[in-house]
Amino acid sequence: MEVVVRFPVDMSAVRVRVATPPGEDRNFETGEVKQRDGKPLFVLWVTLIDGAETQQVRVRVPGPVDVAPDDLVQTTNMRLLHWDMNGKSGLSFTADSLVKIKDQAGQAGGSK
16 A cells, blocks of 8 residues: 555544454465554544534554443544555544553543
């Protein structure tokens, strides 16, 4: 995959809720787990919440990823990538990490 453009995403006013458990991001041709900086990549769906607007997006993040569905998380270095591969193009999101947000009682948000 050739990355054409990388845009930083300002997440300061956006809440992020995990929608699916993280799964290994595998190369379609080889079946091997993709890596970034020597760490395995995971992919999961999250819901971005900005006031009354919501949008589910798929995010790639290096592991290990200790989050579960319904957790509220904070993203680090969220980026939107425009890619072009074999005549196809699209958008994808990546982040350096997803960390559970603790509530006022010190519990991780969302998990039970």
